[in-house]
Amino acid sequence: MARALAKSTVERFRKRLEEERAHLEAQIADYEREIEEARMTEASSDRSPDPGNPEASSVKLEYAKELSIEQNSVDLLGKVRHALMRIEAGTYGTCESCGKPIPVERLDALPYATFCVECAARAS
Numbered sequence: 460m461a462r463a464l465a466k467s468t469v470e471r472f473r474k475r476l477e478e479e480r481a482h483l484e485a486q487i488a489d490y491e492r493e494i495e496e497a498r499m500t501e502a503s504s505d506r507s508p509d510p511g512n513p514e515a516s517s518v519k520l521e522y523a524k525e526l527s528i529e530q531n532s533v534d535l536l537g538k539v540r541h542a543l544m545r546i547e548a549g550t551y552g553t554c555e556s557c558g559k560p561i562p563v564e565r566l567d568a569l570p571y572a573t574f575c576v577e578c579a580a581r582a583s
């Protein structure tokens with residue numbers, strides 16, 4: 460049976476994950492505001508009489524970039540939330556695939572990791 464992480468170690472990761480969650484939520488709110496602004500700028504430039512307006516295409520590019528950054532943050536937030544749920548469930552620190560303990564060094568680097576290195580490599 461996998462050796463469970465010490466309670467103090469889990470608490471340390473919980474704190475890091477909660478901070479990460481707060482940070483990501485704030486970041487996503489920011490992106491959503493920026494995307495909304497870009498959308499409005501884009502909508503107004505669509506009505507512009509000059510279709511070759513370089514300003515409009517750079518806005519479109521900026522908008523796409525923001526969207527993809529936002530998507531990354533949303534993905535990461537999902538992982539962070541999932542890890543916090545596993546802390547609640549008492550399964551944090553064990554691989555979701557093989558059930559082996561995830562090395563603390565890996566959790567230090569990626570507190571939201573829920574697969575051991577081997578299983579993560581197999582899944583990708």
Ligand SMILES: [Zn+2]
Binds near residue numbers: 555559575576577
């Ligand atoms: Zn595994």
